[in-house]
Amino acid sequence: MHVGNYLGLVHHSEQQLSNALMMVASHHGDEPDITQTCKLLASWSRANIESLKPLIERYAEEKSDEPERLTQVLFKEPRTGSLALLRNLHDLWLLANEVQLCWMVLLQAAKALRDKELEATCVSCSGQTKRQVAWLMSRIQQAAPQTLVVA
Template identity: 50%
Template sequence: MHIGHYIELVHKGHQDLAEALRKVALHHVVEPDIVANCTMLATWSDQLVLDLQPFVDYYGEEKDREPDRMKSILFVKPRTGGMGLLRDLHDLWLMSNEAELCCLVLKMAAMGLGDEALLSACNTMEKQTKRQTAWLLTRIKSAAPQTLIAAE
């Protein structure tokens, strides 16, 4: 059984997403909504990590460096200004979509196993991750015209 691979992808994916959200909040303190919302979204990922822990304990994780690859590629150094914020939001959106897809795959496995507890946890994770992704997309749509058209 390889369910441990996707348990790790979801688990580490939300750990990395929470860390990246906090970094973006710290790098863009001049944007009050970014600080407040990224901090809130990070706490959601923190909770999802905690909620997944019983399944990590039960099924285990197949450890490898794959989950860290996205974070290490996307968040190399702090970015500043409007373009930096737009790029950071873009990267967060990519990370949240990766977490959402991994959760969907894990949900399919839970259905195949008939594990109602894991299925319920996946449904909760999927709902929260979709909300994170939706906020990021909305904020990208808001920032894009001003950033790409207006001169800094």
């Protein structure tokens, strides 16, 4: 059984997403909504990580450095300015979708295993991730015309 592989992947992906959200919050403090919303979204990822603890105890966890490597590629160095904000939001969206995909894969495993606890955790955490993705998409749509046309 390979559930531990995806538990490790989602655990570390959530951690990288939380870290990246906090980094973007600190680099774009001049945008009124970015700092507070990114901090809130990061707290949701940290809560999702906490939800994983009983599942990791049951199924174990295979460590994965894939999420860290992805983050290193996306966020090589700090960026500033309006184009930088748009690129950072784009990269956050990519990370959040990675997390969302992990939750979907685990949900399918939970159904196959008839593990109601794993299923409930996947549904709950996936819901939070969907909200993160939706906010990022909305913020990208807001920033794109102003950044690409007005700049």
